[in-house]
Amino acid sequence: MKTIKNIGLVIFLIGLAIFTALPLLGTYQINQAAFDELISEKRIKSELFIEDLQKNVVGQEFQGMQSLSPLVGNALDNANAAHVKNKEYKKKIYTSSSDMAAAIGKKSSSGFIAENKGLMWLLTFGLGIIGALLFIIPNVVLLGKKGIKNDGIYHESSTNQGWIAWLVFIFLVGFYLILYFKSEYAVNWTYLVDPISEGLSGNPAGHWFVYGFMYCVVMSVMAVRMYIKYRHNMYQMVRTTSVLFFQIVFAFLIPEIMVRLQMPYYDFKNAFPLDYDFFFQWNLKSLLNSGGIGLFILVWGVALTLIVVPVMVYFFGKRWYCSWVCGCGGLAETLGDPYRQHSSKSLFSWKVERWLIHGVLVFAVVMTGMTLYSFFAETGTVWGIKTQSIQNTYSLAIGSVFAGVIGTGFYPIFGNRVWCRFGCPLAAYLGFVQRFKSRFRITTNGGQCISCGNCSTYCEQGIDVRAYAQKGENIVRSSCVGCGVCSAVCPRGVLKLENGPEAGRINPTQVLLGNDVDLMELVNKK
Amino acid sequence: MEHIVIIGNGIAGITAARHIRKNSDKKITVVSAETDYFFSRTALMYVYMGHMKFEHTQPYENWFWKKNRIDLVKGYVNTVDHQNKKLILENGGDITYDKLIIATGSKPNKFGWPGQDLPGVQGLYSKQDLDELEANAPNKETCKRAVIVGGGLIGIEMAEMLRSRKIPVTFLVRETSFWNGVLPAGESAMINEHILEHHIDLRLGTNLVEILADENGRAKAVTTDKGDTIECSVVGLTAGVSPNIEFLKDSGIELGRGVKVNRHLETNIKDIYAIGDCAEQHEGIGQRRPIEAVWYTGRMMGETVAQTICENRTAYKPGHWFNSAKFLDLEYQTYGWVFSERGMQENEQHFHWRDAKEKICITIAFDKNDKQFLGINTFGIRMRHEIFDRWLTEKRDVNYVIEFLKDANFDPEFYAPYEAKIAAKFNSDFGTSISPKKKSWKRIFSTT
Numbered sequence: 001m002k003t004i005k006n007i008g009l010v011i012f013l014i015g016l017a018i019f020t021a022l023p024l025l026g027t028y029q030i031n032q033a034a035f036d037e038l039i040s041e042k043r044i045k046s047e048l049f050i051e052d053l054q055k056n057v058v059g060q061e062f063q064g065m066q067s068l069s070p071l072v073g074n075a076l077d078n079a080n081a082a083h084v085k086n087k088e089y090k091k092k093i094y095t096s097s098s099d100m101a102a103a104i105g106k107k108s109s110s111g112f113i114a115e116n117k118g119l120m121w122l123l124t125f126g127l128g129i130i131g132a133l134l135f136i137i138p139n140v141v142l143l144g145k146k147g148i149k150n151d152g153i154y155h156e157s158s159t160n161q162g163w164i165a166w167l168v169f170i171f172l173v174g175f176y177l178i179l180y181f182k183s184e185y186a187v188n189w190t191y192l193v194d195p196i197s198e199g200l201s202g203n204p205a206g207h208w209f210v211y212g213f214m215y216c217v218v219m220s221v222m223a224v225r226m227y228i229k230y231r232h233n234m235y236q237m238v239r240t241t242s243v244l245f246f247q248i249v250f251a252f253l254i255p256e257i258m259v260r261l262q263m264p265y266y267d268f269k270n271a272f273p274l275d276y277d278f279f280f281q282w283n284l285k286s287l288l289n290s291g292g293i294g295l296f297i298l299v300w301g302v303a304l305t306l307i308v309v310p311v312m313v314y315f316f317g318k319r320w321y322c323s324w325v326c327g328c329g330g331l332a333e334t335l336g337d338p339y340r341q342h343s344s345k346s347l348f349s350w351k352v353e354r355w356l357i358h359g360v361l362v363f364a365v366v367m368t369g370m371t372l373y374s375f376f377a378e379t380g381t382v383w384g385i386k387t388q389s390i391q392n393t394y395s396l397a398i399g400s401v402f403a404g405v406i407g408t409g410f411y412p413i414f415g416n417r418v419w420c421r422f423g424c425p426l427a428a429y430l431g432f433v434q435r436f437k438s439r440f441r442i443t444t445n446g447g448q449c450i451s452c453g454n455c456s457t458y459c460e461q462g463i464d465v466r467a468y469a470q471k472g473e474n475i476v477r478s479s480c481v482g483c484g485v486c487s488a489v490c491p492r493g494v495l496k497l498e499n500g501p502e503a504g505r506i507n508p509t510q511v512l513l514g515n516d517v518d519l520m521e522l523v524n525k526k
Numbered sequence: 527m528e529h530i531v532i533i534g535n536g537i538a539g540i541t542a543a544r545h546i547r548k549n550s551d552k553k554i555t556v557v558s559a560e561t562d563y564f565f566s567r568t569a570l571m572y573v574y575m576g577h578m579k580f581e582h583t584q585p586y587e588n589w590f591w592k593k594n595r596i597d598l599v600k601g602y603v604n605t606v607d608h609q610n611k612k613l614i615l616e617n618g619g620d621i622t623y624d625k626l627i628i629a630t631g632s633k634p635n636k637f638g639w640p641g642q643d644l645p646g647v648q649g650l651y652s653k654q655d656l657d658e659l660e661a662n663a664p665n666k667e668t669c670k671r672a673v674i675v676g677g678g679l680i681g682i683e684m685a686e687m688l689r690s691r692k693i694p695v696t697f698l699v700r701e702t703s704f705w706n707g708v709l710p711a712g713e714s715a716m717i718n719e720h721i722l723e724h725h726i727d728l729r730l731g732t733n734l735v736e737i738l739a740d741e742n743g744r745a746k747a748v749t750t751d752k753g754d755t756i757e758c759s760v761v762g763l764t765a766g767v768s769p770n771i772e773f774l775k776d777s778g779i780e781l782g783r784g785v786k787v788n789r790h791l792e793t794n795i796k797d798i799y800a801i802g803d804c805a806e807q808h809e810g811i812g813q814r815r816p817i818e819a820v821w822y823t824g825r826m827m828g829e830t831v832a833q834t835i836c837e838n839r840t841a842y843k844p845g846h847w848f849n850s851a852k853f854l855d856l857e858y859q860t861y862g863w864v865f866s867e868r869g870m871q872e873n874e875q876h877f878h879w880r881d882a883k884e885k886i887c888i889t890i891a892f893d894k895n896d897k898q899f900l901g902i903n904t905f906g907i908r909m910r911h912e913i914f915d916r917w918l919t920e921k922r923d924v925n926y927v928i929e930f931l932k933d934a935n936f937d938p939e940f941y942a943p944y945e946a947k948i949a950a951k952f953n954s955d956f957g958t959s960i961s962p963k964k965k966s967w968k969r970i971f972s973t974t
Contacts, residue, residue: 145723147855151690152576232855234940346587445936446911448850448859450821451537452569457582466585487938489577491852493859493908496936504971 001138008134015127020171022124023178023185027111028062034107042103046091049079057104065105069184072104073097101184102207114191121192125217132221139228146232148489150458158412159338165412173409180400183207200256209256215331216252219244222334229337235484235497239323243330251327263293269325272305273364274426276399279371280391309426310433316499317440318430319482328419331408332460333483336416340485343415343462350462353422353479360398361428367394398423417460421479431478439499440482441506442475444468449494455486469494476506529553530835531613531623533603537821538802539629540564541828542835543596549836554595555621557613559602561653563588568821570656571683575690580653606777608795625835628774628785628793628800629828632767632819634680639763641737646745647761650684659687662760666693669759673697673748675734676765677704679851682717684762685726686854696727696756698734698748700765710866710889712878713903717853720885724854737761767819769804782806784817789841791831799834801827811844813863820849846918847901848911856885861914862901864891874900877924879951881906886944892924899927907944908936913970925960928952932965 035058052075062068076097083091113120143149158164178185186207193213197205223244230236250269259265264286272278278301287294312320322329367390374387407419420427455465461479465486468475487495530546532539535558543554569583591598602616613621634649636642648658663669672688674681677699685695706714721728733751740746747757769784780786780794784806791799802824807816833840850859875894880887886906892899899922913934931945945962953959
């Protein structure tokens with residue numbers, strides 16, 4: 001069994017190594033016809049840019065994106081600089097140099113990778129999946145009898161912020177930086193999944209399709225790990241199935257199929273303000289131009305945030321979204337599960353959390369207010385501030401850096417819910433509902449708590465669960481995503497997630513049992 | 527300002543300190559030789575097993591003590607001089623007090639076995655014991671085998687700890703079945719099976735005779751009363767604990783096995799109190815033992831003595847008995863009194879149900895004459911403390927308990943329910959026809 005595990009690890013690492021090397025490999029050669037096609041698709045009117053590329057790029061062979069990308073970037077910068085200087089604003093190119101290089105790269109498909117997509121898929125995703133499963137599945141036997149399986153978590157380099165964790169950190173951060181800021185280096189990855197994308201939406205894959213596909217693959221493989229690790233705990237089994245279903249069907253398949261049916265790309269479960277660009281002008285226009293389905297999405301999107309989300313939180317707590325449906329939560333609960341113990345439980349972190357997450361919510365709301373004002377008043381500025389620049393700031397700082405690079409990249413160091421705990425504006429909104437008007441609570445079982453601290457250690461949201469449990473208080477915290485792990489790891493059966501009447505939900509006083517009633521009255525006196 | 531000094535920073539002492547601070551402005555000093563800060567002793571096993579780091583066992587952050595003006599002194603108290611209201615520390619320093627709370631906890635029992643003090647022989651109680659185990663048994667290469675002596679809660683925890691590092695464990699248990707002095711036979715048998723499933727070499731009805739030393743004077747083997755010699759690198763002595771009160775021998779404070787206290791947790795000397803594991807009631811309260819080495823009783827005594835110290839003299843009145851433990855993967859809870867066959871009361875009758883497939887069972891004790899519910903043991907099913915506490919107070923009969931058992935279930939959502947199976951077995955055992963009622967929030971929240 002151990003041998004199978006090790007073989008699996010080697011296979012996985014080979015797949016990962018090939019995948020990691022791909023951005024720098026491959027040959028690019030764009031011919032005249034493809035170049036002309038690109039110019040017309042992108043509606044490029046800058047003769048400077050066209051001439052530059054004609055001279056330096058078209059027809060030539062480039063080894064690796066690193067030799068092609070700077071040429072495109074330079075051409076773009078020079079052309080734009082000249083047009084601005086000459087006040088030829090209509091000729092200015094607004095496509096970013098990364099997107100332009102990616103588009104050229106994608107059109108210059110030649111060489112081994114582009115011609116052997118199936119084989120390359122097997123050598124990357126295929127080896128990765130097979131290797132990971134070979135590594136994970138022997139645990140059915142190796143972990144022994146069902147029960148809590150946290151042995152050695154703080155002895156392993158990978159789960160105790162050791163060197164493996166730091167390598168994973170570097171890999172994840174690098175991956176997200178490419179995805180958000182250097183998408184031209186993802187061109188080779190898009191070839192791997194082109195056949196799948198074409199099968200679904202009919203279009204070749206872009207780098208976001210790579211991300212979506214990879215997200216589903218990673219979640220599925222790590223869900224297998226969850227099923228094995230928590231096989232004694234039905235709540236975890238059901239919950240894991242739920243997040244997996246919503247990711248694959250709602251976040252991945254349905255939007256792609258909608259594109260094939262000439263409908264707008266839309267993830268029906270992605271609620272504003274997590275879906276922060278829902279009210280952006282381009283999206284509203286696209287929806288309004290898409291006939292019935294566009295209108296339906298518009299109404300659904302608004303109703304989701306204003307009615308469905310709060311009503312469901314009232315009945316079930318925010319867990320129904322954050323740890324049962326949400327994509328960010330889904331990744332955190334599968335890929336991120338080995339890192340859940342790294343969330344800081346200090347009072348200081350809690351203070352930071354409240355400032356940050358509510359700050360982001362305010363930011364999102366203000367930005368959307370400006371966006372809607374701009375849309376209806378048909379103006380680009382509000383009080384002299386450009387709406388576009390606020391949107392760009394939010395997209396960059398919150399949408400890309402916070403949610404992506406930090407949110408997932410920092411898993412191995414700061415735990416798996418950094419974004420959900422410190423940044424997600426939807427979580428902040430749901431948190432208000434959960435805290436002040438909900439039937440959800442984690443009930444503390446009388447006086448059984450022995451203050452061992454397993455619950456606090458494994459709370460991914462950094463809640464000091466023990467602080468409540470040892471006083472006999474129920475846990476009613478806005479940040480709780482209801483993952484249920486505190487209850488699972490408790491050795492004394494003290495914690496239970498449940499939805500019940502609002503009366504008695506927040507036990508107003510300590511209800512430790514065992515002491516006689518008179519003493520409890522005295523203890524509870526403030 | 528009155529100066530309250532507490533010896534011991536365990537759950538009892540620290541709870542007392544916290545509640546005195548809540549209720550007063552008195553000067554509080556806690557003296558401990560074990561650690562700088564309060565930690566949860568019950569979690570030491572998880573540190574060795576790698577579930578947690580030691581810092582996770584500390585329920586309060588380090589700034590807490592200064593902020594709440596609880597002075598922490600690291601030191602060992604050699605003598606209590608009650609005439610001068612003074613403590614003499616091992617390092618020569620002294621501390622004067624106005625009121626003194628003794629909360630020094632327990633130490634592992636040793637019954638005079640030959641070789642019991644050899645290197646490699648240890649108990650598992652304190653932070654120092656944990657450090658020692660980490661040194662004695664860091665892995666299965668250094669520790670080829672461990673022998674654990676004493677079949678109680680600490681023994682099985684120690685076995686679980688060592689197994690988490692794949693160290694072979696031989697477990698010597700004096701009784702003919704694990705913990706059958708406390709648990710009824712069916713439950714005890716189920717744990718025996720579970721211990722074997724975890725590849726622990728369980729030797730029932732076996733006593734330690736001698737611990738043998740190697741040429742370096744370290745433990746190398748044990749011999750048993752069955753005539754076996756078992757080679758090992760570590761010997762765990764887990765045959766219970768007793769109050770840690772040696773330093774009080776000549777202090778004038780009345781001692782039995784522990785520090786003798788009355789219901790108000792006062793010793794025979796004015797202004798000296800004792801709480802937690804080291805306190806011994808003159809007579810057990812209800813069916814409780816005079817010395818209760820249990821986490822929550824330490825906490826409750828701390829809460830109680832804090833009231834007394836803050837000018838509100840209060841008696842220690844623990845409510846209905848309850849407790850919990852975990853045997854490897856098996857969770858155990860108990861509410862009220864269920865005695866083993868050995869300790870069974872004359873009027874006590876048992877109903878036992880065990881699931882056909884899973885390691886899940888319950889035993890309900892009731893009065894054979896009037897059917898009054900006396901207590902329940904559950905394995906693998908979590909139960910609601912408040913509900914059983916209420917049923918015990920209301921003196922419900924056993925039929926009522928079976929009928930409304932769903933109200934008491936505390937398992938996580940989506941877990942398989944067992945109430946119907948339990949009721950079916952009960953009906954067939956006692957010729958009743960009870961069908962379990964649906965869970966009702968109204969009943970759960972109703973107060974008597």
